Amino acid sequence: MNFDLSEADYQIIGVENEQAGSSVSSAGDVDGDGLDDFLIATAESDVDGNNSGRVYLVQASSLAGISDTTSLSTVSYIFQGENPEDYAGYSISSAGDVDGDGLDDILLEWQENDVDRLHHMSLFLGSSLGTTQEIDFSTADFIFNNFHFGSVLGDIDGDGQDEFILTDPYNDEYANNGGVSAIFSACPN
Secondary structure: OOOOHHHOOOEEEOOOOOOOOOEEEEEEOOOOOOOOEEEEEOOOOOOOOOOOEEEEEEOHHHHOOOOOEEEHHHOOEEEEOOOOOOOEOOOEEEEEOOOOOOOOEEEEEEEOOOOOOOEEEEEEOHHHOOOOOEEEHHHOOEEEEOOOEEEEEEOOOOOOOOEEEEEEOOOOOOOOOOOEEEEEOOOOO
16 A cells, blocks of 8 residues: 555644754653654754754644644744754654653754864753753753764663663774764763
């Protein structure tokens, strides 16, 4: 059976020059309402500067009562790259509940707009999002330097809090371009 766009339950539309959906991911239940939320990235967005990038957190509760089409401009949170060439949102993922407060947290990648082009993963705790709609990547609760990708692992050590993994596939510390994956245990709340 074949499906096309017209048969989708919802269509979430980006704005001009945004390339919305360059990456998508579950965010888990960030707001604690019992519904899973999700992330839509626009890493090459030109809206706020050449390839500055954005990530939208779409709370599932915001879909209730809408028609089958809605704009990303109406979502709850927009995580914004600060500078041109930040490519904010190149990699996005749920982090699970790393601080054990019952709310899921999220991992978002961005790079510095400088000669070295260092990549970073920002960890935003669900409990710290507040009411401000637009959030800069650099204001994350935790920033992990020199990592490119990340993902939730779940509770791998049985302590009741989720762990997450971050990777740097270009790491030379142990072997030339050998890469490294690093597992981080729960963060304090």
